[in-house]
Amino acid sequence: MMVEVLTPQSNEGIDDVVIVGGGLAGLFCALKLAPRPVTVLTSAPIGEGASSAWAQGGIAAAMSPGDSAESHVADTVAAGAGLVDEKIARVMASEASDRIHDLLAYGVPFDKDLEGHLKLSREAAHSERRIVRVRGDMAGAAIMSALVAEVRKTPSIRVLEGFVGEQLRMKGKQISGIIAQDLRGGLTNRILLPARAIVMCSGGVGGLYAVTTNPQQARGGGIAMAAQAGAILSDLEFVQFHPTAINIGRDPAPLATEALRGEGAHLIDNDGHRFMLDIHEDAELAPRDIVARAIHTQVQSGKGAFLDCRKSVGEKFPENFPTVYASCMSAGIDPVTDPIPVVPAEHYHMGGVHVDVRGRTSVDGLWACGEAAATGAHGANRLASNSLLEAVVFATRIAQDIQGTLPSPQRHRWPDEGMPEVTDRSEMDEELVALIRKTMSDHVGVARDGEGLKKALRVFDDLYRKPLMPRIANMASVARCIAAAAYAREESRGGHMRLDFPDTEGAWHHRTFLTLEDVDQIVASALPQAA
Structure with missing residues (x-):
């Protein structure tokens, strides 16, 4: 069954829960709310234009015999530079295994060994091998593909594609709806969707930067809308720059996954010197902020920075990291025989709309999830592969909270209310x-x-x-x-x-x-x- 695309011309009305964003957080929340009717508002077709689909590393979850949620929390706190909310991190780590099983049930083909056990990899600043992956660097795409397929066969989920949120509407201090523009219909083709609950899953802020690994649609609109409605924002200054975007002049910049360094790839300069050995005891596996600053300094100084995978991955590159391999080859770089030029690029925003352990913002009727939210789980520096985990954990918690807060779904008629005038620039x-x-x-x-x-x-x-x-x-x-x-x-x-x-x-x-x-x-x- 295909997704039903809801239009203002429909006489069926609109659901009282609107989810803004068609990435991992938004789709997972919609599925967790089923069979409650919900509307997903997304600027691009579901599964496209979302940072989730581009995530390469995987999802962190303490699932091996020698690992534990407490160890995962400790690593998260250490990477977060003193600002991680440990209560939130503990919730996230302790619910990780259940959410991985949810994703498996939705059909995500996580890598497994010959005995059927999940293969677990290690990434920077993790003390254990706890990254659940798909074909090395295809976790995000595989997860989104599986969720889109699940959404398409879930009749309670209706999708408004090609609409971008512009402004939240309030009735007193309570959310009452959202104004959205039809990207296919010009500046004046705008609609008001009434809602008792809005879940802001609009993504991060990568599109605000000239060099980013994120889709250009990720321009922080959800944060701006929430702020205008009076929401508290948190940790906005903490922006994570991925150390190893492939430096080939593309926008967005393709990514050389951190998993390559987890497999033993080295960072070298123009002279072949492994410069991270001079900077941190963990060398290439130091926290991302340290590696990003080191590469930034190298590039600014003219010494250059390159990811050398020749010995660690070598001829297995096309099979083990097909996405990175394709990006390199399209630019005339063979990572089997050539070092990959790299540069830091905006990758993830630790800040966003402040939420509590249930995903609630400070505005009644507004929840936030994914990169648009600031749960406190990442502190000042996100631990690798915690972002997809945070999205599914809090999407589940938000769905549970909405069901408990608004147990009886309602349908609203399309309003006849006029839209505020906008400036044509x-x-x-x-x-x-x-x-x-x-x-x-x-x-x-x-x-x-x-x-x-x-x-x-x-x-x-x-x-x-x-x-x-x-x-x-x-x-x-x-x-x-x-x-x-x-x-x-x-x-x-x-x-x-x-x-x-x-x-x-x-x-x-x-x-x-x-x-x-x-x-x-x-x-x-x-x-x-x-x-």
């Missing part, structure tokens, strides 16, 4: 998007300083105060929030590196919680003339 779209992306990469990237952050805030605050198309306004808003959080944290920790404050300070041993009003105050202090 379509001719400026690409120019403004490019300005935001360049400014984020130049001044809110791997290495930051106060002056650069002030420059970024000037750009974003100027855009924020102008009448713009909603999607561009949302980009400017969330970029402004991230830059403000980065300006306020005067230390270096995890994914946040300040060149002018290079040390980790005890006074900053806490998470960041901000509202739009707090961001306004930070901007006013940084740019007095903007107040």
Whole structure:
């Protein structure tokens, strides 16, 4: 059975639960809510345009005899640079095995040995082999393929494809719906979907950066919408840059999975020197923020950075890592015989909409999950392969919470309410998007300083105060929030590196919680003339 695409012309009405986003978090939550009717709102066809489908490493889960949830928590806390919420991390690790079995039941073909046991791999900063994978580097694509197939045969899930959320609607302090634009129908073709519950699974912020491994659709719109509705945001300054994006000038940048370093690949410079040995005792398996900064320094200095897989993977490359192999070969690089040029690229946002252990935000009727949410599980630096795990664990918890909070599903009629007018700046779209992306990469990237952050805030605050198309306004808003959080944290920790404050300070041993009003105050202090 194909997914039923719901349209405003339908007389059937709209479900009271709307899930924004068709990635792993959104689809898993929809499946967990079944047989309750839900509507999934997605800008791209389900399974496409989602970072989940591009995830290469896999899902972390303590499932081997010598491993434990407590060990997984300890590794998560160590990687998180002191800011991991241990209660949240414990919930995530303890429910990992159940969620892996859910995915197996949905048909995900995780790698198994000849005896039928799951094959487990090791990635950076994990003390055990606990990464569940699919054909080496195809976990995300395989998981999404299986979930899409399951969604297509689940009659309670209806999908609105080709629509992007623009603004949450409120009735007092309660969510009442969401305004979305039909990407196929022009700027003025917009609809209002009424809802008692909205689950924000809109993805991360990679599209705000000029160099990213994420789909360009990941522009932080969900965070901006939630903030405008009054939601508390958390940990926005902590942006993880994947150390080893393949440096071949593509947008988005293809990824050389961390699993390659787990299999023994080395990082070398132009002279063949293995530079990570000089920087960290774990060398290539050091936490991502340390490896990313080292590669950034190498590239900036002109020494270059390359991932050398010739001895560790060699002729097995095409079979064991087909996605990376195809990306390299398409650029004329044979990773069997040639080192792979690499550069850090925006990969994951630890920050987002603040949620509790049930996935609830501070706004009644609004939940958030996946990269759009900030659970506290990642602290200042996400441990490899914890992101897909976090998505399925909290998608399940949100589904349970919605069922408990709103046990009786309701159908709403399509409203006749008019839409707010929008400014037609379509001719400026690409120019403004490019300005935001360049400014984020130049001044809110791997290495930051106060002056650069002030420059970024000037750009974003100027855009924020102008009448713009909603999607561009949302980009400017969330970029402004991230830059403000980065300006306020005067230390270096995890994914946040300040060149002018290079040390980790005890006074900053806490998470960041901000509202739009707090961001306004930070901007006013940084740019007095903007107040």
